[in-house]
Structures are given as structure tokens and as C-alpha cells.
Amino acid sequence: MDLKTLPVTLRPMTAAQPDLESALNLSQAVGWAYRLEDWRIAQTLGQGVLAEENGAVIGSALCWPYGDGFATCGSIIVSPAMQGRGLGRVLLTRLLELTGRRAVMLNSTTEGMRLYQSFGFEAQGTVQQHLAPALNVAPDAADPQVRAARAEDLQAILQMDRRAFGADRQRMIAEFFQTGSVMVVAGDAGPQAYAICRPFGLGQVIGPVVAGGAADAKALIRYFLRSRAGQVRRIDIGGDSGLGAWLTELGLTEVDQVTTMMRGKRPAIPGPERLFALASQSFG
Ligand SMILES: CC(C)(COP(=O)(O)OP(=O)(O)OC[C@H]1O[C@@H](n2cnc3c(N)ncnc32)[C@H](O)[C@@H]1OP(=O)(O)O)[C@@H](O)C(=O)NCCC(=O)NCCS
Incomplete structure (x- = not known):
């Protein structure tokens, strides 16, 4: 599935309060304990994408480039009601456009692993x-x-x-x-x-x-x-x-x-x- 078949638009995440609040709603919906300030810092230090459907934010994805050769990705969230329609795939595709030729590292939940594996990510270790x-x-x-x-x-x-x-x-x-x-x-x-x-x-x-x-x-x-x-x-x-x-x-x-x-x-x-x-x- 891609953006042509999905009634979703992607746009950059900004530091504006409504974007941070939408992101906070998403992280709360999947049970992550982020605060508004955590989203502010994440956005300030990196580049983010929000997915919208009918004006509502239903997905997020961020990356943090460290120079020209390396980047990390994270905060990849699809609103629970919208999961399983290919939006995770669309968000990750956009993130990998942003990171370009850099090597990319991320820490995956169990839910995310199949998605990342299909983009060529390989398990390298664990974080406790x-x-x-x-x-x-x-x-x-x-x-x-x-x-x-x-x-x-x-x-x-x-x-x-x-x-x-x-x-x-x-x-x-x-x-x-x-x-x-x-x-x-x-x-x-x-x-x-x-x-x-x-x-x-x-x-x-x-x-x-x-x-x-x-x-x-x-x-x-x-x-x-x-x-x-x-x-x-x-x-x-x-x-x-x-x-x-x-x-x-x-x-x-x-x-x-x-x-x-x-x-x-x-x-x-x-x-x-x-x-x-x-x-x-x-x-x-
Ligand atoms: C992981 C997540 C972003 C995937 O988003 P999504 O829109 O549901 O994913 P897609 O519909 O694009 O599916 C992508 C692949 O992931 C698989 N997948 C989706 N949800 C899954 C789940 N809960 N468990 C296992 N695999 C899953 C799909 O089957 C698909 O694989 P396939 O193409 O081989 O069938 C979403 O489940 C989510 O937000 N989870 C909670 C937050 C989280 O854990 N984020 C990852 C942080 S690293």
C-alpha cells in the first residue's frame, strides 16, 4: 500500500504546540510514558513526520541524523485504530528518504520488527x-x-x-x-x-x-x-x-x-x- 491508496497525508512535524500535543496523544494511545517536553526535545534535535487523515494526526516518525554517515530513528507510532493498513510502511519509507545514504539504527519493539526487517534492518543486539x-x-x-x-x-x-x-x-x-x-x-x-x-x-x-x-x-x-x-x-x-x-x-x-x-x-x-x-x- 502507498499514499495513493491510503487517504493519508504526510507533513513535517513542527515545534508548534498542536503538533506536540497530537504526538503526545499518539504516544499515550500506545501506552508510552512520554511527556510533552520529551516530544519537544525529540523534535528539536531531529526531523519528524506526522501522518494525517481528515485533519487528525494518526501517525508519527522521527529521525536524528548524526553527521553525514549515521542516524537513529524512533517514535514510530501508528494510532491503534489505524494499524495494519500499511501506514507504518509509508512512515518508514519517508524516514528513510530523510536519512538518505546514512546507516540507520533503531530500537524495535516486538510489534515493529517485521516492518523493519522488510526494509533490510537486521537485529544487532538488545537494550534492556x-x-x-x-x-x-x-x-x-x-x-x-x-x-x-x-x-x-x-x-x-x-x-x-x-x-x-x-x-x-x-x-x-x-x-x-x-x-x-x-x-x-x-x-x-x-x-x-x-x-x-x-x-x-x-x-x-x-x-x-x-x-x-x-x-x-x-x-x-x-x-x-x-x-x-x-x-x-x-x-x-x-x-x-x-x-x-x-x-x-x-x-x-x-x-x-x-x-x-x-x-x-x-x-x-x-x-x-x-x-x-x-x-x-x-x-x-
Ligand atoms: C509498529 C507499527 C508502527 C506498525 O504500524 P502499522 O501501520 O500497523 O504497520 P503496517 O500496516 O505498515 O505493517 C507493516 C508490517 O508490520 C506488520 N505488523 C504490523 N503490526 C504488527 C504487530 N502488532 N505485530 C507484528 N507485526 C505487525 C505487518 O503485518 C506488516 O508486515 P507484512 O507487510 O509482512 O504483513 C504499529 O504497530 C505501532 O504503532 N505499534 C505501537 C508502537 C510501536 O511499537 N512502534 C514501533 C517502535 S520501534
Whole structure:
């Protein structure tokens, strides 16, 4: 099915309040805990498409290009009553026009996998979502010291992130410097690990967490679990992060799993830093 046989129009999603509210209605209809502000940030950092039928928004899809070689996609939603008519296929086709020649990564729900596979996306790994209602965690005496990031740490943070992610997320990190709390582990030659905690969904999300080793990553996560006591905390980790059992032991239960899928070849990740927790399932 395509737009000729479907009585639907596609148009760019804007930052205007009615677009954000329509998107919020969609995410609520499929049970996602996004806030209006989460949609605002997602739209600001990327490019989005809305599908309309008779003036009502019935679908959304966004992408976030990171330079010329790589992009992530997400927030692909078709209103429950409109599913199964080929609209998911139409939205993804438009997204892939927007991402062009870039390699594309997304984190797929079970429902989305067949759609993405038919466009050449291949499963590459998993992401586990861990959640804790309200939890306080004692510091560990062995933890390296963490401190608040300063404006002059930004360049070092961007470089660490690029080495761990393989592409430049400057706009996203600059946004989170405004809306979140950024902490670093200080090394001899400047920051050697960083993490961000920011409002998202039901509470606070911890991520990205970028470090050269698990000890630094854990110290940063533990800091945010202490400093945000009383609030819901969420963290999304890659299946290969090695942190799952540790988080569960701390009281952050695994509540969901999605499949990371790639279309094309992701840019090389030089390291030595690794991405221990995602910025979000959308942003990677
Ligand atoms: C995933 C989603 C966007 C698909 O939209 P849609 O308009 O129903 O999809 P289409 O009608 O274009 O169908 C595309 C393919 O997906 C398959 N599909 C659709 N819904 C499905 C479901 N619930 N479970 C399994 N496969 C499904 C269709 O059978 C079709 O495959 P086929 O061509 O091989 O038959 C929609 O189900 C949705 O919004 N789900 C809730 C939110 C979500 O999980 N989004 C994905 C985030 S990564």
C-alpha cells in the first residue's frame, strides 16, 4: 500500500504546540510514558513526520541524523485504530528518504520488527530498560570521585561520546547540558567518564553513561541514584554492557527489552570509552 491508496497525508512535524500535543496523544494511545517536553526535545534535535487523515494526526516518525554517515530513528507510532493498513510502511519509507545514504539504527519493539526487517534492518543486539520506583543507594567507598561537569569540560565530554558512539552528538549533549545534570569522573588529564541524568517520562533517566570501564560507570550511576532519591529512575543499557545483574541487585528491575536493528554499516567505534547506558532508545 502507498499514499495513493491510503487517504493519508504526510507533513513535517513542527515545534508548534498542536503538533506536540497530537504526538503526545499518539504516544499515550500506545501506552508510552512520554511527556510533552520529551516530544519537544525529540523534535528539536531531529526531523519528524506526522501522518494525517481528515485533519487528525494518526501517525508519527522521527529521525536524528548524526553527521553525514549515521542516524537513529524512533517514535514510530501508528494510532491503534489505524494499524495494519500499511501506514507504518509509508512512515518508514519517508524516514528513510530523510536519512538518505546514512546507516540507520533503531530500537524495535516486538510489534515493529517485521516492518523493519522488510526494509533490510537486521537485529544487532538488545537494550534492556531498568526501572526503580524510588530508591536510595549508599555510596561505595571504592567509587572514584565524581564531580559536576563545568562548561570547560564540554569539549572533553563530546570527544569521549564520539569515541564511544562513533558519531557526533554535539547538539544532543548541548541540549542536555541545559535540561539535565552532567557529572564526570575526573582523571589526571581531564574528565575520563561522564553521565547525564535528566527528566524524562515518569521521572528521571540516567544516560548517556560513557566510561572507559565499569567502575567509573557504576560510580556515576550510583551518584545519580543517590542524588535523585524519591524519584522514578530509568536506565537503558545495551545487552553487552555487563551492568544488568548489578542494576537488578541495586533494585532497578528489568521491565522491558527491545531489539537494536541496523540498516547499513554503522561508523566505527574507536573507544577506548564505551556507551554503558543509552541517552534514550530513540537517540541511541
Ligand atoms: C509498529 C507499527 C508502527 C506498525 O504500524 P502499522 O501501520 O500497523 O504497520 P503496517 O500496516 O505498515 O505493517 C507493516 C508490517 O508490520 C506488520 N505488523 C504490523 N503490526 C504488527 C504487530 N502488532 N505485530 C507484528 N507485526 C505487525 C505487518 O503485518 C506488516 O508486515 P507484512 O507487510 O509482512 O504483513 C504499529 O504497530 C505501532 O504503532 N505499534 C505501537 C508502537 C510501536 O511499537 N512502534 C514501533 C517502535 S520501534
